[in-house]
Amino acid sequence: MRAVVINEYGSKDVLVEQELPKPEIKANQVLVEVYATSINPIDWKLRAGYLKQMLDWSFPIILGWDVAGKIVEVGSEVKAYQVGDEVFARPDTTPEGTYAEFTTVDEELLAKKPSNLSFEEAASIPLAGLTAWQCLVDTTKVKEGDKVLIHAGAGGVGSLAIQMAKHLGAYVATTASETNEAYVKQLGADKFINYRTQNFEEELSDYDVVIDTMGGDxxxxxxxxxxPGGRLVTIAGQPDQALAEKHQVTANSYWLTPNGKQLGELGELLEKEIIKPQVGHEFGFSAEQLQKAHELSETHHAKGKIVIKVK
Structure with a gap:
């Protein structure tokens, strides 16, 4: 099968095309023909070597941990899926990712693709959507009437988190550039902060929840x-517990847990159009195109999700 791999850590230029054998499924897995995948910061952070201590893998490594496609083979223990099913998933974090024509997925991580979405739209959802949902629902337990600040509202996670927070009944503030003001308001943001000209910490007070996607300052x-009593969750670093104590709040770092059942629940919200996918950029399936996609993701200025059309 065709795959785009890395054989060393480095810049976007280490992404190369390679012929590899089709992966073999275990009893609890299916083989998915990949129609589309998407780019997430974990992809280029791992490519650059930032995560090699956490994920100590041998080369070649196939990056990519979002998939939408069709099942072409089913393991002997798989109960709920069959060949021909259209599915989407955030597969387990392995060195056999989704920048390939085929990938394996554990049954418990699968969900049926929402019938109203294209494969490209479906591929934009799993990692970013589950991250947003788990931060809002599982970690900070957002409820009706909460005031929620979501950083980088025009980005992959932020553009879904705004919609989810509104669905949960929250009042939502978000940071973005002036070019994305209309966009984040259309997603449902109640208050827009221009991060280039305004300091959000001077504009906002008495918030219940902060969803941080930026880290650092x-x-x-x-x-x-x-x-006091507020909740902060970050997907971009480790919160300072001394600051949390000082402000009498709880603060957690969050790393996504792949979950097919939750993804299926998100699929229902997508079918009802309560949440809408946000595909901002689309690239083809080649080393050159993936290099361009990585370069865009690394700017932190991509609008919505960056999707790769494989088939």
Missing amino acids: ILNKGFEVLK
Whole structure:
């Protein structure tokens, strides 16, 4: 099968095309023919070598941990799926990712592709969608009437998190550039903060929840907008527990847990159009195209999700 792999850590230029054998499924897995995948920061962070201590794999490594496609083979223990089913998933984090014509997925991580979505739209959802949902629902337990700050509202996670927070009944503030003001308001944001010209910590106060996607100084300043008892979660670093104590709030770092059941629940919201996919950029399936997609993702200025059309 065709795959785009890395054989060493480095810049986007280490992404190369390679012929590899089709992966073999275990009894609890299916083989998915990949129609589309998408780019997430974990892809280029791993490519650059930032995660090699955490994920100590041998080369070649196939990056990519979002998939939408059709099942072409089913393991002997798989109960709920059959050949021909259209599915989407955030597969397990392995060195046999989704920048390939075929990938394996554990049954428990699969969900049926929403019938109203294209494969490209479906591929944009799993990793970013589950991250947003788990941060809002499982970690910070957002409820009706909460005031929620979501950083980088025009990005992959932010553009889904705004919609989810509104669905949960929250009042939503978000940071973005002036070019994306209309976009984040259309997604449902109640208050827009232009991060280039405004300091969000001076504009906002008494918030219940902060969803941080940026890390660094922005993460630290997030504590200042929370009221006592507030909740902060970050997907971009480790929160300072001394600051959390000072502001009398709880703060957690979050790493996504793949979950097919939750993804199926998100699929229902997508079918009802309560949440809409946000595909901002689409690239073809080649080393050159994936290099361009990585370069765009690394700017942190991509609008919505970056999707790769494989088939």
